[in-house]
Amino acid sequence: MLLNDAHRAALLDVLTWRRDVRHFKTDPVDQEVLDRLRATMDLAPSVGNARPWRVLQVKDADKRAAITADFETENAKAAALYSDDARRDYNALKLSGMHDAPVHLAIFTETAPREGRGLGRQTMPETLAYSTVGAIYTLWLAARAENIGLGWVSIINPERIKQILQTPDTWHLTGYLCLGHAEFQDDTPLLHKTGWQENVQTHWKTV
Amino acid sequence: MLLNDAHRAALLDVLTWRRDVRHFKTDPVDQEVLDRLRATMDLAPSVGNARPWRVLQVKDADKRAAITADFETENAKAAALYSDDARRDYNALKLSGMHDAPVHLAIFTETAPREGRGLGRQTMPETLAYSTVGAIYTLWLAARAENIGLGWVSIINPERIKQILQTPDTWHLTGYLCLGHAEFQDDTPLLHKTGWQENVQTHWKTV
Numbered sequence: 001m002l003l004n005d006a007h008r009a010a011l012l013d014v015l016t017w018r019r020d021v022r023h024f025k026t027d028p029v030d031q032e033v034l035d036r037l038r039a040t041m042d043l044a045p046s047v048g049n050a051r052p053w054r055v056l057q058v059k060d061a062d063k064r065a066a067i068t069a070d071f072e073t074e075n076a077k078a079a080a081l082y083s084d085d086a087r088r089d090y091n092a093l094k095l096s097g098m099h100d101a102p103v104h105l106a107i108f109t110e111t112a113p114r115e116g117r118g119l120g121r122q123t124m125p126e127t128l129a130y131s132t133v134g135a136i137y138t139l140w141l142a143a144r145a146e147n148i149g150l151g152w153v154s155i156i157n158p159e160r161i162k163q164i165l166q167t168p169d170t171w172h173l174t175g176y177l178c179l180g181h182a183e184f185q186d187d188t189p190l191l192h193k194t195g196w197q198e199n200v201q202t203h204w205k206t207v
Numbered sequence: 208m209l210l211n212d213a214h215r216a217a218l219l220d221v222l223t224w225r226r227d228v229r230h231f232k233t234d235p236v237d238q239e240v241l242d243r244l245r246a247t248m249d250l251a252p253s254v255g256n257a258r259p260w261r262v263l264q265v266k267d268a269d270k271r272a273a274i275t276a277d278f279e280t281e282n283a284k285a286a287a288l289y290s291d292d293a294r295r296d297y298n299a300l301k302l303s304g305m306h307d308a309p310v311h312l313a314i315f316t317e318t319a320p321r322e323g324r325g326l327g328r329q330t331m332p333e334t335l336a337y338s339t340v341g342a343i344y345t346l347w348l349a350a351r352a353e354n355i356g357l358g359w360v361s362i363i364n365p366e367r368i369k370q371i372l373q374t375p376d377t378w379h380l381t382g383y384l385c386l387g388h389a390e391f392q393d394d395t396p397l398l399h400k401t402g403w404q405e406n407v408q409t410h411w412k413t414v
Contacts, residue, residue: 001224001392008352010217015250015345017208041409043222045347047361049398055411063414078329086324095327116404117293120302120361122285126336127361130381133340135409138222140252141348145215154254154327154334165414174337185208191256197323202248202342204262207270207372 014145016187021149022097023183029103033146040142046131048116053132053174056165058104066164067106067156067176068098074155089196096153101178106161107136108171132174139177149182221352223394228356229304230390236310240353247349253338255323260339260381263372265311273371274313274363274383275305281362296403303360308385313368314343315378339381346384356389 038055046052058064079090098104109132111125121127140150158173191197245262253259265271286297305311316339318332328334347357365380398404 001220001394002354003220003224003352006213007217007221008349010214011221011348011352012247012250013208013210014214014218015247015349017210018250018252020252038409038411040219040222042406043219043225045225045227045344045359049396049404049406051407051409053409055409057411057413059413074330078326081325081329090326093326115407116398118288119285119297119300119398119403122288122362123281123364124361124380126333129333130337130340133337134344137252137341137344141218142215142222145210145218147209152252154331155329157330187208189256191323191326196326197256199249199256200258200322202245202258202260202262204245204264206264206266 014141017185018140018144019149019186019189021151021182022094022190024097024100024149024178024180025183026100026102027181029148029179033148034103036146037139037142041135041139044131044135044138046134047121047127048119050113050116050128050131052110052113052128053135054108054110054171056106056108058106058165063164064104067161070156070160071096071098071153074157078155093194093196095155097151097178098153101151101180103179105177105179106165106173107132107175107177108167109174110170111172112170129172129174136175136177143179148179151178153178221348224392225347225351226356226393226396228358228389229301229397231304231307231356231385231387232390233307233309234388236355236386240355241310243353244346244349248342248346251338251342251345253341254328254334255326257320257323257335257338259317259320259335260342261315261317261378263313263315265313265372270371271311274368277363277367278303278305278360281364285362300401300403302362304358304385305360308358308387310386312384312386313372313380314339314382314384315374316381317377318379319377336379336381343382343384350386355386358385360385
């Protein structure tokens with residue numbers, strides 16, 4: 001299929017208005033929307049066509065509370081690495097929407113999948129986790145096109161999350177995601193707006 | 208901006224018709240298309256808004272030949288891991304379009320960026336490389352919407368590529384990409400069609 005200018009423009013809208021969302025309404029996400037998002041993840045690229053991503057939707061209240069507490073512990077440790085003004089700025093940032101987001105997804109990579117028969121990952125085994133990142137980003141864009149926000153929480157202890165969720169040894173945590181209806185839409189990263197880190201342009205040189 | 212059904216449908220087309228391309232025409236890619244693709248990479252998500260991706264467009268013939276030779280060395284080693292039928296099947300696969308693709312991009316991650324001030328990557332430093340993967344996938348989708356194919360070559364020795372391209376110590380190779388006009392369009396992964404690895408559905412469970 002040859003794609004056209006309308007595809008390009010629509011994709012640009014989705015990419016431009018995708019944000020890392022930390023401000024969620026508590027309203028639920030329709031199950032049919034989640035079903036579509038899950039199906040769309042099947043379209044992500046993967047090394048050896050191995051599709052090594054494993055999604056756990058965390059509904060259990062105790063598990064969610066334990067994971068949220070882990071974020072708070074790790075976030076306090078991260079804040080302590082800064083001093084004075086930087087620490088005050090850091091503490092003013094909202095870095096997770098875990099309390100309000102109706103949907104929590106823990107995304108793992110199966111590091112020893114049968115699928116793919118090892119193809120493409122002998123010299124760079126990290127391509128399995130990279131495949132999972134592609135699946136997360138596919139979900140992110142598909143969610144945005146459905147006007148559902150997604151926030152990626154990385155300020156957590158992966159081993160602790162594995163322990164809380166009792167996952168197999170070969171699973172590696174790749175990301176913890178919050179999904180829900182966003183409080184607001186934006187085309188500019190929050191870290192740029194707050195002055196923590198301004199947008200920089202892609203570095204591209206010819207050799 | 209609220210997105211609509213047309214955005215969702217267009218995104219689904221782009222995702223569905225994105226392939227890992229290994230069959231390229233040798234025709235060049237217009238510079239204005241490359242300029243648009245580079246600008247679109249600025250829209251990728253990144254940890255701490257650090258945008259740690261570093262793109263080297265490899266035009267030098269000797270460097271391209273050295274990198275292609277490295278692929279061939281590593282691919283032969285990978286083939287030797289299989290026996291009998293599997294090795295025959297592996298050797299029948301075309302796993303890189305490096306000879307024909309007009310554009311070669313080596314994509315690195317700056318593992319010690321000033322940008323982002325460390326935010327979001329204390330417990331999971333791999334989120335820097337994950338950000339680069341997001342930038343690669345952004346490029347991949349934007350290219351597909353321009354009817355430009357992209358192939359990700361992972362069967363290479365990252366240290367050897369760094370040596371050939373003489374990159375800074377803190378740069379880590381995340382992927383090596385071929386871009387160009389594809390010989391054909393497809394909505395099905397080649398590894399599924401050849402029977403190497405059939406498509407499997409996304410694993411998703413509730414806990």
